[in-house]
Amino acid sequence: MGKRKATTTSPSLLEPFEVLVADGASADKPSLALVRDMVLDLFLDSNIDAMQYLVMLVLTDAAPSIVAAAPADSLQFGVRLADGDAIPKVDATLLYTPTTKLDQEAAKKMQKKLVKKKIKKLKKAEEEMxxxxxxxxxxxxxxxxxxxxxxxxxxxxxxxxxxxxxxxxxxxxxxxxxxxxxxxxxxxxxxxxxxxxxxxxxxxxxxxxxxxxxxxxxxxxxxxxxxxxxxxxxxxxxxxxxxxxxxxxxxxxxxxxxxxxxxxxxxxxxxxxxxxxxxxxxxxxxxxxxxxxxxxxxxxxxxxxxxxxxxxxxxxxxxxxxxxxxxxxxxxxxxxxxxxxQHASRKLVSELAKRKKSALIVDSASACRSLAGSTAGAIPCPTLDKVVHIVKQQLTTGCAPHFTWARAALPTEFDAAAVSALVASVRADMPPASMLLVLTTPPTTELKELHSIRTSRGDPRSSLLWDKTMQTKLDGVATTAQHGTLQLFATPPKSAE
CATH class of the missing domain: 3.30.420.10 (Ribonuclease H-like superfamily/Ribonuclease H)
Incomplete structure (x- = not known):
């Protein structure tokens, strides 16, 4: 069940999510993909002036006991990170946008055009392909x-x-x-x-x-x-x-x-x-x-x-x-x-570049290379404190990125109060007309290990076979690893303050 106290601050941005949480109060938690679609529908809509900036802060390896208190003007609820016994891949979910059939047809035509152009160029240079x-x-x-x-x-x-x-x-x-x-x-x-x-x-x-x-x-x-x-x-x-x-x-x-x-x-x-x-x-x-x-x-x-x-x-x-x-x-x-x-999804940073919106990736060095592409800025940071420092710095330069992705593992000594303080410090620097999405996710190490064991034991000639007991254990670990907690904060435009 979502936690939201009465407030007059930017109700229009959080209202769709309040409805989502209310509708699912007695059912399964909403999927992260569904929340992503709702967030990006708002962010990519050029007619919505109340959301010009979006920050996604992902805090990984959170202990089950870490449940930050929900501030009065925020919305907090649980989300389903993956289905079945799959390993959650948060970046693959949040940083890829769904495409319409029209977009897919356009991409198909563009691909054919690029192939023809490449063939023509190669034939001109080498006379063979x-x-x-x-x-x-x-x-x-x-x-x-x-x-x-x-x-x-x-x-x-x-x-x-x-x-x-x-x-x-x-x-x-x-x-x-x-x-x-x-x-x-x-x-x-x-x-x-x-x-x-x-x-x-x-x-x-x-x-x-x-x-x-x-x-x-x-x-x-x-x-x-x-x-x-x-x-x-x-x-x-x-x-x-x-x-x-x-x-x-x-x-x-x-x-x-x-x-x-x-x-x-x-x-x-x-x-x-x-x-x-x-x-x-x-x-x-x-x-x-x-x-x-x-x-x-x-x-x-x-x-x-x-x-x-x-x-x-x-x-x-x-x-x-x-x-x-x-x-x-x-x-x-x-x-x-x-x-x-005809891919069913496309990179968010590429879509933002087409709309002339800036994007910044603040993550590990390898993740920066993987996620930024040739269109987004990237600042590698190895630790949570450095990630938060860079995000706050970039938000207060006077020319904040339209989109910021930041991810880091929570230190083992962090408790709920420390997480709340960290989120509050980032929120304090959010520009007008913005949304802050904070996703806290549990460790996935054990789930990955069990997947590896299942793969190795899947061959019937293996001396150790995958059985119902192991599958039951995997299901239980997956249920825990697939539960995330999402917080949404909206900062209104200056004219609405």
Whole structure:
């Protein structure tokens, strides 16, 4: 049940949400997606002067006991972050806007126009359309490969990357090599433990195991196929493997992979000429969803892969990725059908840019790269206090962003009073004609771990099977992890104060 005390402050903005809460008082909590649609309907409506600015503040990892008091002029209610036993993805929910059928048709026509323009340009330059046509564009690199530090060659944590060198002799710009990596979890995070590279004839050019720099804490055998015994006697270091890759791949080579950004991150390799099958075969729901390699292989190659309980085979995955790329090139840009381009959602920051509204992302460094795109400003902040400081600073510059996304984990020492004080400090700096949305979400670590276990035990040949007891536990954990608390604050225009 929502909590709202009587007030005369901007009733028009909060009134639709009061009705929503009242209608659902005896039913399930409203979904976060529904609240998002209502908020964005107001924010993107050029005829509504009472909402020129929107701030979304997401506070993650909140303990169940943290329920901030609802101020008199706010509205507070519970929201459903996800359905079933799914892992909540708050950014994917709040930062993507639904599209109308008219918008989808317009996007479809625009996509066809862009493809025709690209074909015309390529034919004029090379007189044929080959693999180079499908190489990720600069916009796609900026959109999907932001985690790679192309400019600095150094990651946020200080990790150094190597870059492929220019070709020393004339070579075909259409040459393709397919890459797949397997990783294990170490005390540092995720590190490379196997790499496979195949050519266009599916000949294996490189297949090697790699000994991580840090101690392995989880071999992830169900995915990687790596065990302790696998790495016994292995002396290859990451530097050794980088040297071998650089001997095979120059800057002109087209590297093929599925979600290849992850492989390049594991290799700590910078390379721009990439052909990503997750982009060539887009998910029907559109970003941020991506089809699994196993699904694409079964659907378009009529092959079954990744069915072995002992884990994936990187040679098999690389080979299938190459075959998918070759199939796309053979069938042409319209394959597997323009319906795959009719996404049901679009990025909010892109929509704001079209309307000439500014947007700012204040989040972790990796999230900033992932969410900001080429149209939004981004200020990476590692901690809650820095996030709040930046948000307040940007709101009081005299030229506040029209939209601000801010997210940080709550420190363990925070209680309800501390959260209330933090929210009050942000609200005090909100400009006129604005809305502040504060979403508090619980931890999802246990839910993610259970999902991982279910995936590994889903194969009937596994020695440990997923049973009803485990599913019951998952359902209970999901119910807790999917419950968020939302607070809405409205600041009226100056003329309405």
């Amino acid at each position: 080959g693999p180079a046509f499908y190489v990720a564009s600069d916009d796609e690199i900026a959109e999907y490969f932001r985690a790679l530090p192309f400019d600095t060659k150094v990651a946020d944590d200080g990790t150094a990357f190597v870059a492929t060198a220019p070709a020393t002799s004339p070579s075909s710009s259409q040459r393709m090599l397919a890459l797949d990596c397997e990783m294990c979890k170490t005390t540092r995070g995720v590190e490379l433990t196997r790499i496979s590279i195949v050519d266009e004839e599916y000949k294996v050019l490189l297949d090697a195991f790699v000994l991580p720099e840090c101690r392995i804490v989880d071999y992830c055998t169900q995915y990687s196929g790596i065990t302790k015994e696998t790495l016994e006697g292995c002396t290859n270091t990451l530097a050794d493997i980088q040297a071998k890759v650089l001997a095979l791949v120059d800057a002109d080579t087209i590297l093929v992979g599925h979600s290849i950004e992850n492989d390049l991150l594991a290799l700590r390799l910078l390379h721009r000429r990439v052909l990503d099958t997750s982009l060539l075969y887009p998910h029907p729901k559109g970003p941020p969803f991506r089809s699994a390699l196993r699904f694409l292989t079964a659907t378009y190659l009529k092959l079954q892969i990744q069915n072995d309980a002992s884990g994936h085979c990187s040679i098999e995955d690389a080979t299938c990725t190459m075959k998918l790329a070759q199939l796309k090139i053979e069938k042409g840009p319209g394959f597997p059908g323009t319906h795959a381009k």
